[in-house]
Amino acid sequence: MNTPTFACCALVLSAALLSTTTVASPLADRLERPSRLTAKAQYAPLIDVQRVGDQLVMVGADGHILSRKADGRVEQAKVPVDLLLTAVHFVDDRQGWAVGHDGVVLHSDDAGASWTPQLDGRTINALMLEWAQSEVERLQAAPTVDEQALESARFALDDISAGAEAGPARPLLDVWFRNAREGWVVGAYGAVLHTTDGGNTWTIVASLDNPDRLHLNSVLGLANGDLLIAGEGGRLYRQSAGHWQPAQVLTPASLYKLTQLRDGQVLAMGFGGALFSSQDDGQHWQAATLPSATSLYGAEQLADNSVLLTGQAGLLHSKDLQHFRILQPRNKAVWLGAAALPDGALALVGNRGLRLLGREEIQEYLR
Structure with missing residues (x-):
């Protein structure tokens, strides 16, 4: 099989x-x-x-x-x-x-x-x-x-x-x-x-x-x-x-x-809402x-240094990795990864394939 x-x-x-x-x-x-x-x-x-x-x-x-x-x-x-x-x-x-x-x-x-x-x-x-x-x-x-x-x-x-x-x-x-x-x-x-x-x-x-x-x-x-x-x-x-x-x-x-941010901080994430950070x-x-307690599958650091986490229940956004907002694009999906584009747009991949969020759409979600 x-x-x-x-x-x-x-x-x-x-x-x-x-x-x-x-x-x-x-x-x-x-x-x-x-x-x-x-x-x-x-x-x-x-x-x-x-x-x-x-x-x-x-x-x-x-x-x-x-x-x-x-x-x-x-x-x-x-x-x-x-x-x-x-x-x-x-x-x-x-x-x-x-x-x-x-x-x-x-x-x-x-x-x-x-x-x-x-x-x-x-x-x-x-x-x-x-x-x-x-x-x-x-x-x-x-x-x-x-x-x-x-x-x-x-x-x-x-x-x-x-x-x-x-x-x-x-x-x-x-x-x-x-x-x-x-x-x-x-x-x-x-x-x-x-x-x-x-x-x-x-x-x-x-x-x-x-x-x-x-x-x-x-x-x-x-x-x-x-x-x-x-x-x-x-x-x-x-x-x-x-x-x-x-x-x-x-x-x-x-x-x-696992992912490393621009300031050297390392993130480890996984099932059941597991998210850990290391400064050393x-x-x-x-x-x-x-x-x-949503499962997390990936992370992408945006141009403003905030972090977008991809997961089972949509997206989590944080500016300080202490406070988080749940975001869910209109076509709900399990998002496994994300990549920021040079024009400020964001590409998401998951069980429904590729989804592109334009810069204006992202700003609307992050307000």
Whole structure:
């Protein structure tokens, strides 16, 4: 089935948005079947959006990748896979990556006009099996055998082997690149992979404090060089000076998105109205009190430095991250992301596709 069936918060969200892909087909087919071009792509579910130069790049259901040009035209790129894409990240006006279900990583070097595959769940399965087998062998060969660690490694090997039998069904949920060479992807069952050659080769990152292999939903590099990863069970992981710190648990609810504001403040948000801010690059966090327990999926800082949060119940706007106003555009939808445009307009993406709010309309909402 094309609809996911396991209970990761981000995966459940994706499944809820997908109502158009219910025809059964072998998992591998989606990695080999190009996305279908359709004039209705901008109205289908879109999961993530990023402003790239003077245009927008959006990803979503059925392998759709769309570009909205400065003149308002929306073009659909030719994409080599037909599956849910969950995140997109460009490091400059040309180099970008998109990730999605079945462990797919796609790369573009022409501002999103065309895309080539760099990784998929079959390769991830092989990398994970290789890592798990080497970990068992390393522990067995140690002068003093740590029986508990060896038992855990054997369990991981069995678990990864069983997962590999299901095929390339390892959803990736977020991607972030420091530059055109070094980047990370994260996803279901604690998957973290790292590349230092622009995505041509990848290695498994196994040094997080995540023995239960909880799902990881968001990855973000900070201005000071630290790396943050957030996910299931409110867990947050921070790599500083090349070393992973012990996991922090901010909330019982799952964290869905990380973002850094212009002043360096970091936000972590997620299900059940979870919103946390950090003034010291993720070392310490403060919880915000929201007017409702709506789930939050994204954030965009506007030109006046106020923050717009996207979520299950519409939009939340705040000038100080202490007081919030609930906004709901006329066509109600689940909004997953937003991107401000140079002319002051705002693009929203969600379960109903792309929605544009003009500058005057935004001012009307914010009065």
